[in-house]
Amino acid sequence: MNICVCIKQVPDTNEIKVDPVTHTLIRKGVPSIVNPFDMYAQEVGVRLKERSGGRLVVISMGPGQAAQALRSCLAVGADAAYLISSRSFGGSDTLATSYILSESIKAVEEKEGLKFDLILCGKQATDGDTAQVGPEIAEHLDLPQVTYALDIIEKDGEIQVKREQDAGYDMISTTLPAVVTVVKLPYEPRYPTLKTRMEAKKKEIPVLTEAEIPAIDLAMCGLKGSPTRVKKTYSPVREKQGVKLSGKDPVQAANEVVRLLAGAKLL
Amino acid sequence: MYDQLTPEIIDQIKAVSDHVFLGEDINPDYAKDEMPIYGTHMPDLAVQPRSTEEVAAIMKICYDNNIPVTPRGAGTGLAGGAVPLYGGVLLDISKMNKIKSYDMENFVVEIEAGVLLNDLAEDCRGKGMLYPPDPGEKFACVGGNVATNAGGMRAVKYGATRDYVRAMTVVLPTGEITHLGATVSKTSSGYSLLNLMIGSEGTLGIITELTMKIIPAPKVVASLIIPFKDLSTALGTVPKFKMAHMDPQAIEFMEREIVLSSERYVGKSVFPQELYGTEIGAYLLVTLDGNSEEEVDALIEQAGQLALDAGAIEVLIADTPSRIKDAWAARSSFLEAIMEETKLLDECDVVVPVNKIASYLEFVNKAGADCGLIIRSFGHAGDGNLHIYQCSNDLEEEEFKKRVDKFFDIIYKEATDCGGLVSGEHGIGSGKIKYLVDSVGETNMAIMEGIKRVFDPKMILNPGKVCYRL
Secondary structure, three states: OOEEEEEOEEEOHHHOEEOOOOOOEEOOOOOEEEOHHHHHHHHHHHHHHHHHOOOEEEEEEOOOOHHHHHHHHHOOOOOEEEEEOOHHHOOOOHHHHHHHHHHHHHHHHHHHOOOOOEEEEEOOOOOOOOOOHHHHHHHHHOOOEEEEEEEEEEEOOEEEEEEEOOOOEEEEEEEOOEEEEEOOOOOOOOOOEHHHHHHHHHOOOOEEOHHHOOOOOHHHOOHHHOOOOOOOOOOOOOOOOOOOOOOOOHHHHHHHHHHHHHHOOOO | OOOOOOHHHHHHHHHHOOOEEEHHHOOHHHHOOOOHHHOOOOOOEEEOOOOHHHHHHHHHHHHHHOOOEEEEOOOOOOOOOOOOOOOOEEEEOOOOOOEEEEEOOOOEEEEEOOOEHHHHHHHHHHOOEEOOOEOOOOOOEHHHHHHHOOOEOOHHHHOOHHHHEEEEEEEOOOOOEEEEEOOOOOOOOOOOHHHHHOOOOOOOOEEEEEEEEOEEOOOEEEEEEEEEOOHHHHHHHHHHHHHOOOOOOEEEEEEHHHHHHHHHHHOOOOOOOEEOOEEOOEEEEEEEEEOOHHHHHHHHHHHHHHHHHOOOOOOEEEOOHHHHHHHHHHHHOHHHHHHHHOOEEEEEOOEOOHHHHHHHHHHHHHHHHHHOOEEEEEEEOOOOEEEEEEEEOOOOHHHHHHHHHHHHHHHHHHHHHOOOEOOOOOOOOOOOHHHHHHHHHHHHHHHHHHHHHHHOOOOOEOOOOOOOOO
């Protein structure tokens, strides 16, 4: 099974700080990581590949430094990586990004001389949190899609996807090729080993610009291809709504909790 | 030998502090630290002073009235050091927790002694600095770290807490306030009372304020998880890092069983249990640091190759902050994981010469089996400091204590015989005095007690600890 994993480089969410005056993200000195959900998608992909063979290619749209994120995927099981990078792609919203990625996927298929059976994305990126790009890629490519996947099982040229639900999960079968977005898994993505990390360092990561993606319509890329307009960003106000009961008698305190919950019509 | 608190004395203390607790208002936690097996005892009065002057005034009242005083930080000790064995006054300095100021030209930070290690580490990190001492318990007070000369994971490269204390303010048992040390990096100015106070476990004075050295934080850090077939192969690798002129920030060893319990406890599995058909018996967790990606990359490759050549089954690399955090989460939770799964627990933190770790642990495991105890070990492979836990879920407490006593007699003697010492970083408290006597001898014990008498003529400060046996 040939697999394409789309990844995004994001600021490390553990390290994010918001400027209290401008309300924008302070990016200076904040390390970049691969979007954690994309790492789960990559791990699902690598496990599928290990079971059924094929090639796993990872792609990312972003500035030059995103090559670092691609390289870290090469160190944990990806066979090849492509960086999609051009000034014309800057400022893209999710619609334009998913269009560029879908055209890039076709271009990568040409370059690799194969057809992807499965396109994997993380369910969403931890910086934008839209969860739109994966499903939009499926639309651009006119492929079936399954979101919120916990596991993928290949069976007779189709896949069965275990989709996370609020209560339990669904089992969904789909024909291939398909697009699947992946949630946090019950296991951790593998760590690079000394050998895989050193091999990854030696691999070349080709950069694709619009010149390498001939079919791309630049009017649908970058700022001018993006219908989204950001009018305002702000940090949500943190409201303290807790009630602290400092009474010493636990029975009395428990009764007070019941009274408060009943009063708020929560019981 | 000590006098009892009277209503008059209590009134005097209340006149000094607004935070005095009596009777049922005393927090029951004050009767113990994290190793209750060494005995618990409630104080007659607890007080949470807010300043050095308050501490001094309370100490003076107790001195004048011959009342024993036990200082306490966060209560995370493992040798019974903060337990008020003779009642009296418990002096909890954990509310003196202000980080006062940084001096970025002399690389020091001034703090009150009750600041939590975690808070100091985080605060320094926000300023691009590193407070290098890194004891496993992040929610201990820095004052307590100084009082026990706590070491921690990074001691192999950066040294223990002692190496980071520049100066301190101390309240003596008489109630006098004195300042020791200075913001300088060398001294030949008489006896080092500063160094005497470090590691004195609250028996010579109460540390209230500290000037701690900090360093610019290394820019790049990475950890290696290195699985081995067995512990002796893992430990045999450790000296090779130094021989290769590598200077890892941390080299921890851990055995399979304790990693499994800890990963169950934290709910995340990153340590491989089996690789290429071999069951993993032990791991090294190594942290490397440097000032550029290239430097650390080169170190990773050198250290990784060295480990593989020495018999490692694989080398896994934690090169992102979240991977490093996950790799260390299991190591940092060993004690909690053991506590979670164990009813009765005792521990020993001997330190032995680095080249003796493997043979010593083999000896310990055999002694454990002979004494009918479950043994869980981990520790700092880089500096020979071992944490050996005795666990039981089915023995009666009396029987457990009997077996542990026998076990300790055997393993402490062996530690001394192979050139080691009783405690690497947890201290002597009340739990390890017997083994300290056996290890250093009566002459040295008498010198320690003599020093104690000079500082504390009435022997009222933290009685029953380290060298002063009642």
